[in-house]
Amino acid sequence: MTGDGSSAMAAATESIRRIPALDIESFIHRAFLKAGMPDGDANIVAQLMADADLNGSDGHGVFRLPGYIKRILSGGLNLTPDIKVEKERDAMALVNGDNGQGHLVMRYCAQKAMEKAKQSGIAWVGAHHSNHAGPASLYAKMPLAEDMIGLYAAIGNANHLPPWGGTEMLLSTNPIAFAVPAMEEPDVVLDMATTVAAYGKVKAAAQRGEQMPEGWMIDREGNPLTDPTKSDEGFLLPIGGPKGYGLALMIGLLAGTLNGAAFGKDVIDFNADFVTPTNTGQFVAAINIAAFAGIDNFKRSVDSVIRSMKTSPTLPGYDEVHLPGEQSHRKRLDRAENGVPLHDGLLKVLADLAEELDVGPLA
């Protein structure tokens, strides 16, 4: 697990290096600063992105930096946004992100939700004119610090999914995340796309020259598509068929339409268009546990649920039952001690970025 390339692990690990999270954070900070982001904001975004890498959200940490920087240098992001509440009541707010970096907007929204939920018991804060904010779990987990349950959902920044039975890509992988605190056990954190596979997994399979299993994608005739280099010829499949389509649609209506953010035909493919504002929509909700129950009692009950799941006998082929967030928790412990594993391919891209920006390299 330490990625030192020794003995039998050499073949599998020689293309991976372990980089301390603090080095990653510092590099991201340098890059944003050089691209023109104010120091305080660059600090916040760098910390959240490095946090994503620590948590094992490999497609949402430093991996995203080149795309974010490209958007800034293309003039597609507002570096000095006036992020503010446009409408609010006791238990809700609608936030205008002013086309700022999504991490800043969603951190603002999560804090606002926690602040309101302290009094009102629950609060829901939606955003429009936001941008890609990294993994959903980051914002669902923020309320945990105040002994609250977190809920987050977002409209993905590219459409890869048609409505069920259709062929026009009008939906994204629209992820949803929940975080529930435990006492002695790791917190329960679910962070899932509403598609069987996230699009990043398709791209990763293509990079590795591997075939995809049936069930990830279909082509325009409805046949299984297993060659990831042909992903442009088909679309992702939602979980549970029409159910996952329904979930993606509902998240779109709640995170997009309700907030006045882009949904459906209006979604910009942010991997192809680095200039047009994305008008990304997201929401975060915080549920104040103290309003419902004694906090310690609740957390102990969550421990008890976790333990009952963990002690279930297993199916053939399964070593153990996992709780949502458990594997991320283990990765975090490992990565905090041994560094974040980054592929040579990504390290090369980041080295090129350092040269382009003329900032100190990552490692």
Next chain:
Amino acid sequence: MTGDGSSAMAAATESIRRIPALDIESFIHRAFLKAGMPDGDANIVAQLMADADLNGSDGHGVFRLPGYIKRILSGGLNLTPDIKVEKERDAMALVNGDNGQGHLVMRYCAQKAMEKAKQSGIAWVGAHHSNHAGPASLYAKMPLAEDMIGLYAAIGNANHLPPWGGTEMLLSTNPIAFAVPAMEEPDVVLDMATTVAAYGKVKAAAQRGEQMPEGWMIDREGNPLTDPTKSDEGFLLPIGGPKGYGLALMIGLLAGTLNGAAFGKDVIDFNADFVTPTNTGQFVAAINIAAFAGIDNFKRSVDSVIRSMKTSPTLPGYDEVHLPGEQSHRKRLDRAENGVPLHDGLLKVLADLAEELDVGPLA
């Protein structure tokens, strides 16, 4: 579609009769009244159950009446519950259902959520000591009347699902429902179990002597189980594998653990035990659209999303794209005009019930 048994449709329809919804409602009312439920409560429950039948929720309307009556006659339900708020803040309440009929408890919760959301913008009301309340969509749809979005989830009343990779049935099909109002188009209403198939579909396949498709259930070795008469030898599969397991778990924590209701090992199988209080947990949330946007503008935007989905070209084998709730809406129009189709088998059971209770028969 009228079920009159004419010509080519004879074989398919001869075992079905169309019964006016008002007759169903009146029969349910008579049965509950005779079983000892106060008149006003019997009215409310009968109306909601007939509504479920009109909406096409065939497993949640009059079909459930014999089980409900059996629970009452077994002493498992409180006929004169003191349904009340135990804890509340501006945007939340925790309701004790006092072991009353679930429909009464959840209607109370939905009304409380709407009342609070008028001021606070959103409200979330959880319940414990509730009971089975019929289809999730009933309560998600209630806030539509006040131009609010509804959200509902419940812990199912029997465990049919192990944690992912396990074999101990610790989870139920835990359904979730969302309802979003449109302007000219039918409202968008998603009501879904977090399993590929609801358990009622397994029982229906067994009744019809049909095999199940692969993907609905597996046996204790992890192999596909397709014979519905052997459903006791296996368990339901969650949508998207570990994702559906994660959703069922999160709904359990939110609707059960947070409310002090039964979840996991504590869930009573209400089809086997008609005496022990179920301590069912559910929650309903109402989001006040006016807090976020102009109501008409929002509804028009929803219409526009619906139309963009409907006009997507279709995959081979699909005649049209459906929105969640669209087929239920069509069924409602048909059933309101032509009656609710009930199978002879169910009609026989209801005739027996009428005799047992000594009330006027359904038809």
